[in-house]
Amino acid sequence: MNNNLQELDSQYIANTYDRYKIALVSGNGSLLKDSDGKEYIDMGSGIGVNLFGANDAEWKSAVIEQLGKIQHTSNLYYNEPCVKLAKMLSEKSGLAKTFFSNSGAEANECMFKVARKFAAETRGSEYFTIVTLKNSFHGRTLTALAATGQDHYHELYQPLTPGFAHVEAGNISELEELAAKTKIAAVIIECIQGEGGVIALEKNYVDELKNFVREKNILLGVDEVQTGNGRTGKLFAYMNYDLQPDIISTAKGLGGGLPIGATLLSEKVQDVFGHGDNGSTFGGNPVVCAGACNILSRISDELLAQVRENGRILHEYFSKQSNIEQVTGMGLMIGLKPTKPAREVVDECIKNGVLALTAKDRIRLLPPINTPLELLQKAAEIIAKAC
Numbered sequence: 001m002n003n004n005l006q007e008l009d010s011q012y013i014a015n016t017y018d019r020y021k022i023a024l025v026s027g028n029g030s031l032l033k034d035s036d037g038k039e040y041i042d043m044g045s046g047i048g049v050n051l052f053g054a055n056d057a058e059w060k061s062a063v064i065e066q067l068g069k070i071q072h073t074s075n076l077y078y079n080e081p082c083v084k085l086a087k088m089l090s091e092k093s094g095l096a097k098t099f100f101s102n103s104g105a106e107a108n109e110c111m112f113k114v115a116r117k118f119a120a121e122t123r124g125s126e127y128f129t130i131v132t133l134k135n136s137f138h139g140r141t142l143t144a145l146a147a148t149g150q151d152h153y154h155e156l157y158q159p160l161t162p163g164f165a166h167v168e169a170g171n172i173s174e175l176e177e178l179a180a181k182t183k184i185a186a187v188i189i190e191c192i193q194g195e196g197g198v199i200a201l202e203k204n205y206v207d208e209l210k211n212f213v214r215e216k217n218i219l220l221g222v223d224e225v226q227t228g229n230g231r232t233g234k235l236f237a238y239m240n241y242d243l244q245p246d247i248i249s250t251a252k253g254l255g256g257g258l259p260i261g262a263t264l265l266s267e268k269v270q271d272v273f274g275h276g277d278n279g280s281t282f283g284g285n286p287v288v289c290a291g292a293c294n295i296l297s298r299i300s301d302e303l304l305a306q307v308r309e310n311g312r313i314l315h316e317y318f319s320k321q322s323n324i325e326q327v328t329g330m331g332l333m334i335g336l337k338p339t340k341p342a343r344e345v346v347d348e349c350i351k352n353g354v355l356a357l358t359a360k361d362r363i364r365l366l367p368p369i370n371t372p373l374e375l376l377q378k379a380a381e382i383i384a385k386a387c
C-alpha cells in the first residue's frame, strides 16, 4: 500500500478507526482487489453491506438509471423509488409502513421514538423505559449507545440518554423483576447479537419473551440492522423464530452498498407518527432506494434456501476443525471461536487472500449472500488454517 495514504489518513481523519493496512480499490462479486493488485475473497462484505458483492451489474444499473434522472428530491415531494421500496418491504415482511433514514443507528432512533410515543399515548408518559439485552449493539449516537448493553461503550460519554435498561439474554426472570418496578414501553432485541460475538438467542427464551411482552402489553422491537435482508437464510432473522415484532429496524445490506436505514412499523403502531413527528433530509433518497429495490427483489426463496444450505455446509466444515472451539450463527452470518486471538487470525487471513471480520474474541463472517459455494469453501479452508 502507498505509505502516503496511511500518513494522510492519520493526519486528516479522526483517529476512530484502527485500520488493516490495505486499501481496497476494485472488485467483482466476492473477489476484491487492493491497491497493490492483490486479490481477496470477501467474507465481510464491508460489514454486511455489499449484499451482492462488488460491482454487481444489476444493482449498478438500477442505481445509474436513477442517477441519470435525479439524485435527490427531499421529502417535500413524492418519490417513486421510495414508495416502491416501502411497498415491497411491506409485502415481503407483513409489516405495514416504513420510515426511511440513512443508517442503522438512525433506524434504531426511529424505533425508540415510535415506542416512546406509542406507549405515552396508549398507556401514559411514565411508560418510557426501553429495555434491551446485555451484550447488544444498537449503534453509536448517544441514544443508540444508551440502548447498547455494553458498559465499555458508555464510559466516556456520560450522561447518556436516560430511560434505557439492560437485562441478561436468556434470563426471563430478570426482565420480570425489572417490569415489577419499572414502567416499560418496549423490549428491543437482536435475534443474533452480531457485534457481541454472533450469539443467537435461544428459541425457548424468545418464546418466553414473546409471551411476556404480550401479557404485559409491552412493544417488541427487533434490531435487524445486521441480521436482516437474507443474511440468516430468511428475509429477517426474527422469521427463524415464531415471532411477530411490532417494530423492526434494518440498514446495512438493504442498500447493497449505499447508505440506508429503514424502520418498519406493524399495523399496531403504523399511525403513531403524524406530520412533523420525525424526518430525515436524505431518508428515502431515490438513488439509494432504486438500488435497494433491486436488492430486495432478488432476495428470492431460492436464494434464501441457498444461503441456508451454504451456511449449513460451512458450519459443518468449521465444526470439524480442532482449532475452532465453537461455531455459531445462522445462514451466512457465522461466528468462530478460534484458539488464537481473533485479530491475529484476521491478519493471517489477509496475508492469504481472505477478508474476515472480528466480533469480540470471535471471527465473524458475513460474505455477500450470493457468493458461489466453491469460493466460500476456498475461503473457509484458509480461515480454518489461520485459526
Ligand SMILES: *Cc1c(COP(=O)(O)O)cnc(C)c1O
Pocket: 102, 103, 104, 105, 106, 108, 137, 138, 139, 140, 190, 194, 195, 223, 224, 225, 226, 227, 251, 252
Ligand atoms: C451496525 C449495527 C448498527 C449500527 O448501524 P450504523 O449503520 O453503523 O449506524 C445497529 N445495530 C446493529 C445490530 C448493527 O449491527
